[in-house]
Structure formats: C-alpha cells, structure tokens
Amino acid sequence: MPDFIGDMEIERSCGKPLYMQLYEQLKYMIKDGKLQPGHKLPPIRELAGMLGVNSVTVVKAYKRLEADGMIFSKTGSGTYVSCDIAITSMHEYTVPSADVIDFASFTPSPQLFPVEHFKALINEVLDRDGGMAFEYQDGRGYQPLRAALAEYAAAVDIEAHQDDIQVISGAQQGIDILSKALLDFGDTIVMESPSYTGAIAAFRSRNVRIAEVPMNEDGLDIKVLEKRIREDNPHLIYVMTDFHNPTGVSYSLHKRKQLLNIARRYDILIIEDDYLSELNFSENKQPLLKSMDDDQRVIYIKSFSKILMPGLRLGFMILPRRDDIYHRVLDAKHASDISTSGLMQRVLELYLSRGLWYEHMNIIYGEYKRRYEHMLQALDRYMPKQIKYHVPAGGLHIWLLLPEGCCDRELYGYAVNAGVIFAPGAAFYPRTDKSRCLKISFASTDEEQIDIGIKRLSRAITAYLNDKYKKNNDRYAPLL
C-alpha cells in the first residue's frame, strides 16, 4: 500500500461527500509536495479498495483533480500527478527529493551563507542593544544602516543620501510597496515580457493593467515601448537591466540611455530591480540606470537575497528626491508591515560597515563564476543543437528556447522522469499558460550536479523531441 494512503481520513459521518473528501485530501498532498509531480497514483479500483469506498467516488475525485489540472493520465500507463503544479503555483514549490537535480531553484546554496559571521554579529548586537533590537525601527529603516547603505550605493556610482533610502523586508516587499504607493486601480504599468513572476503577482494584486514589451538582445524593444506609452499612458516602467530574469539579457548602454530619455519625455517613473548586478562575469559592464538618473525618476530596488540569503528578508530602495514619492512610499511601508526587523538591520549594518560584505562577495563571485562557466560548457557539450540560448553576461541562470511547436509543460514530465527539474517559461509571462522556454539556474547546484543535470535535461529534451515529431503527440488522452 502506498505511504500516503495511511495519511488519508475518509469520514462517512461528517456530512461532506466522500469524493469531495478524497479530492481535497489528494489536492493538499499534491500542493504539499507529499505527492510529487510525475508520481503515479493507484488505479481507480485499487484505491477504492484500499479506502473502502466505491469506485465512483474515486472516479469523481480524480475527474475533479484532472479538471483542476493537478493530475493527468497516459493511455495504457496510468494516472500521474501533473507537472503543471510547478507552473501554476511556483510559490508552493517544495524541495525535490535528493536524487533530482534542481535547476528550478533560484535560491543560493545555504552552504555559501556566512553563518559564523552572522552568528557573531547577532550576538554582538544582542549584547549591545538588548531588547531595543526588537523594538519597532524608524519606518524608513534603522538610521545607521541607511548611512551604511548610502556608502554602499556610492560604491556602485549611485549618489544617495541616507534619507533617500527606504529599507524593505526583501525586494518582493519593495515591489509590493511601490505598487501600493504609486499605482491605483485602472493605472497601467509597463513590464518587460517575460518578467519576474513575483513582480507580475504584486502588480496583478493591485488590479492594474500590465502593458507587456518584448525583450530584444540588448533590452526591451524601444519601438513597442513607445507605442505602449502612447496607447496606455503608463505611470511606471519596471525593468531588470542586468541579467534580466528570466531571459538573462543585459541592457546595452545605448538602450539604458534611450530608456531614461523616454521616461523623461513622457514623464514616467522607472523601477530598476537590481537583484544581482554584482555577478557580472564578462568584460561588458554597464552603469546602473540609477547612477545616470539626473532628473530623479528612477527608483532603485536592491535585493540581498542572492548574494547573501533570501531568508534575511532585507533589501533597500533608493527613492527619487521627491516629497510626494517619499511620503507615499513611507505610508505604504507602514500599512504593509510597519517596519523591518530591527535585529537584522542592526546586523547588516555591522556586516557592511566592517567590510565583511566585500569579503563574502569575493567568495561568492568566484564560486558562481566557476558554476557559470561549467554550465555553459556542459550546455555546449551535451545540449541538442535545436536548443537555442543566449549567453548572459552574468547572473545565476540561462534561458533556453525549444524549437517551434514545443511546450515547456510537455517537456516538464520528461525532465522529472529523467531526474532533473527546471522553471517552465510560462510562469514568467502574465498572459500565457504555455511557452517554449525554460529557465535553468545553477544557484543551488554544484559543478558535479550541473554536469549530471545538463546531461539528464539533454536526454529528456531529446526524448521529448523524438516523441513530439515521431508520435504526433497522440499519447495524451482524456482520463475517462
């Protein structure tokens, strides 16, 4: 009897239809990751027997799960947990089992986190500040941290005063706060297409219109941008100018200047999401938009989630020197979570002001550069030639393009079977549920795993392409 059956409780006396109980419990197990994508479910009669219910009960539950896209059947093979789960609920993503190579995770390996330094600094702060470290901080952020961040900004050629800085509980909160502060119902925001799933979610939750502008090899398509601006009159443009997530594209200097000019001409604010500009492994390094922001219209968001760890829940924004923005952002911060953890702000202040950040950056840079080069070599060596990709100037991921007619979701099942997972491209588009792209990240895989993973992915793609072209895609049939 499969393990998960033991966890199921079907109660005849509770008034809820049995098939609904079964449906809900299976659904939770899939969402929880107890039943992983690709897991084969028991045949209908067998499960009915194990649970002591009628076959019709199981049929109805399976049908409903299929309608939700949570399971699918292969003719003559059985019923499986769907691979789409990873697409429709990325944030419920659970760690795959140990033998699966995880190119989907975009979170740094926890082994790289400087635990000992942080531990020492936490103890130092607690000894120094006691319970005060747990009081509410100034809504803008702990003042000594803002001073240290202004210095940090100067090192990347951004001129900022500590009062221009808004501390945030991670970059995601920064995007959420800006959407609250700057966007109203019915407003339009311009986004690159594809773009970061978290940004799409934050803007969507604000009920605004998303105007998509496709990405070219040197940044977003300026012609389409101008068309969208004229048609939709947006207030705000959200961009990632270095190793854009997910395409890996870095903006050329020319395009950066064009973007700033257009923003000036049409009086639009730009959000520059800098999640990782430090990890540039090429000779081609361009200035941040914010460093060229002569007329105060770039809002810079800095994440520490990739260089340090996402669990710090700490980042910062540099705001344009405009009173209206300053107060709207502060109000939105307050309505969101009042203030960011004082303890972590105090620890980060020491971490930065003692230069530990730069020490750590050097280690991280070296480690990820090795992985980056290793993945590019492995792709070159093993990947079928039909697969196209752009070599990014840096960052932690590569964006692969399948041949026309292919679908990321279809490939996902093959990849799971081969023991490797990736982030399907569809998740990065606000308006589509399939794409022919996939994002593979080496954030949490070492060199050996990269090798194994790229080999497995290459095999999966080959098998998928073979099936796709040879078998004319007739292997998926409705469940019943």
Add this chain to the structure above:
Amino acid sequence: MPDFIGDMEIERSCGKPLYMQLYEQLKYMIKDGKLQPGHKLPPIRELAGMLGVNSVTVVKAYKRLEADGMIFSKTGSGTYVSCDIAITSMHEYTVPSADVIDFASFTPSPQLFPVEHFKALINEVLDRDGGMAFEYQDGRGYQPLRAALAEYAAAVDIEAHQDDIQVISGAQQGIDILSKALLDFGDTIVMESPSYTGAIAAFRSRNVRIAEVPMNEDGLDIKVLEKRIREDNPHLIYVMTDFHNPTGVSYSLHKRKQLLNIARRYDILIIEDDYLSELNFSENKQPLLKSMDDDQRVIYIKSFSKILMPGLRLGFMILPRRDDIYHRVLDAKHASDISTSGLMQRVLELYLSRGLWYEHMNIIYGEYKRRYEHMLQALDRYMPKQIKYHVPAGGLHIWLLLPEGCCDRELYGYAVNAGVIFAPGAAFYPRTDKSRCLKISFASTDEEQIDIGIKRLSRAITAYLNDKYKKNNDRYAPLL
C-alpha cells in the same frame, strides 16, 4: 543660535527657490523629530538674519508649513511646531526626549524582552540549521512552527490544524494580506469606530469603502451593524473583541454570539484581531470568536508584538477551512514578501515548544497588572472629574473622554508643555481629524513614570479646560 540652524543648507545656485529649500528642510526636520511638537521656531527676522535670506523668504516658508498643518502661531507668543504631526503621521513617530513621559507608545518596554532566552535559541538554531535558516520557508510558514502554533491555539480553545495556519510577518502584514486576498476595489469593509490606525491604513490603501459602526460598552452597535450590512453589502467585518484598540472595550458573550449569528445570516467573514487577549486582569473572560466559529467564517489574527516584542515581525493567522480563502491568502502572502524570516520562525518554534512562552507570559502578566492597577489608581486620584473613562478588563491602555467641545489636538500642546504625550483619538477614526478622546498606554512606562505622567496630564488637562472655558478660545490666531 539654535542647533538645527547648523544643519540647514540654503543654496542660491541650485535653481530651486530659497523659500522652497527652507520649507522642505524644516519639513524634514519636523518629520524626522529633530524639531519636536511644541518646539518654538525662531522669529521671522531672526531666522532670516541667521540664514542670510530675506524676511519674505522665511514668511513664505512658514506660511507653507502652516498650510500643511506642520506649524502654528500663538498670538504674542511665537511660532511652534504643530502637535498635529503626531496625528497625521503616527508612523513617523520618534521617541521623545528622556524627560517626557510617553503614554503614546504602545510598544512594550524593551527591558521586559527575554533577550537571553532568544539569544540562546538563535545560537542553537544557527548551530543546528546553518544557512538553511536563511532559505525561503514554505510560504504558509515553517512546518514545525505551524504545528507548535496549532497547539498554542488549542490552549485558547481554538481547534486548528497546522494547515489552517498562515505565518505572517506581524499582525499588520496579516491585515494587509487579508485586504489583498479578500477585498477588491469598490468592496466594503465594516470596522468598529474608532479602530486600529494600522488597519484603517491597510484597508484604505486597498481603495475599499469603510463602513463605520460605533462602539457601545459591550462591543459594536448591532443595530447600526445590521443597517450598514443591508445598505453597503460588505464582505468582511474587522473587530478586536478584547480590550479593543483604542476604546478598551471587551465584547460581552451575548454580543460575540450576536456578531457570529449576523455574519452567518448575511454570509460575511469576520477578522478577529487578537493583539493581546492574554492580558485579561479581570474575572470577566469571554471565549474568542474563533473558538466558537462553527461554520468556518472567522479569520483569527494573532500578534506577538505586545507579549514579546514588535521587532520579531512574527504573528500568525488561523484561516477558515475553505480552499478559496487558503489559496487567495497564500498568493497574497507570496506577492507581499514571499515568506517570513526563517530564523525567527525556527527560534519561535523552540520558544513555544519548550514552554518558555508561558514562563515569560507569567512575568509579563504580573508586571503589566501592576502597571494597570497603578494607572487606574493614579487616574482616580489625580484626574479632573470632568474626564470620563471606561475601566478596561485588561490590556495596556485607557481611553479618556474630554468634555464636550474639547479637542484632542488642542490639548496636545498643553500636554507637551507639561512633559507628557498621549495618542490623540482622532488618529483612530478614518474620517475625522479631531476628536475629544485620547489614548494613554502604560506599555512602556513603569509605575513611577505612570505616577508622574498622570499628574502632568491632569495638570495639562486642568490648564486646557481653564483656558478653554475662561478665554473663549481666542488665543489661536492665523500666523500672518
């Protein structure tokens, strides 16, 4: 020359009008707390002389600050930083100077925080989990913590499974997430009037209509509630059933049941914000709404900010067992900050499961009970008889009512002069900018300070009432 003059920089060459520069810099200083409410500003000519600008420049800057409500003048006395600042920007509240008694702060004394326990547990978690403590956690919360919280809930008679629990980065985030998950543009929310400022801000930022229902001595006014429901068709009711913030009212058992019945009848969800039910100092203890929630329509929000410290940025919600709510809340959590600090979740899990919470609760309970009794005695002894207040069953504050015709803002200046501050009542109403109520909290004042503070406040009130009735309110005149 006053201190703050040294911080000012007026630049003739920068193109911005001099009066605007002066206006903006004074505004920042007031917002920053460098210039505290009640601070007397230099006379016009004197300031002009010190800065080397024309008197007209200072007049224009002062006029503009007055129009913003940031400064005011007393005839024959001078120009002062306004007391309204504390009302319009509570979240920019800065700690007053040491000799002022602070009844405005609703944050526990940091001395009460169990620093040594937390320090030991942080070290234990870092030794055990290393960098994993800084990874993203499950969006719902770290599973062992959710299990511990389910046990915690059982201790207050709430039956909850760990999967009903959503961990949040503080109660304010809980309210923000619910407003995202459950309210759309144009929807109506019912709130008690007055209510918690942070909740008002979160719902406002969602652009929803707020239907206010006045508070009686045993909870909100049921007749008005039904009227609002019929007229405005709300989806959601937000309440604090124990020591309501700010009135201090606790709902009677009868009213709790009435509220649940009405929610059932009209199919409305209830948010029960339990920020402090532990601190009941009376014999009159009523069950939480969530413990009587037989048909899954109460969302329970639990804050740890008052019993432990707000800087933990950690709380939890218990959701109704309804799939739609579960997923909408999880999506909103993800869009807000992805997940709550893993380190603090792991630490709190140990803190709860080792029983340290209950040990600490006993200490806190005893300390605050002493302060509570002390404040009631001091009020009884020193407060002018015209001041009315309701004795709360517990909590950390008392709500005072001034006689008809009085105004919290007017009193504020007197209080600052007497060396005591309070939270003006107007901040707790969504649609008014003055009230005749004030909230005084003993969260961060010890018994000695309570004595001094209540004496000072009583003197300030007496002086205010004397001026008010004797001088017929003619002492405030326009600035110029």
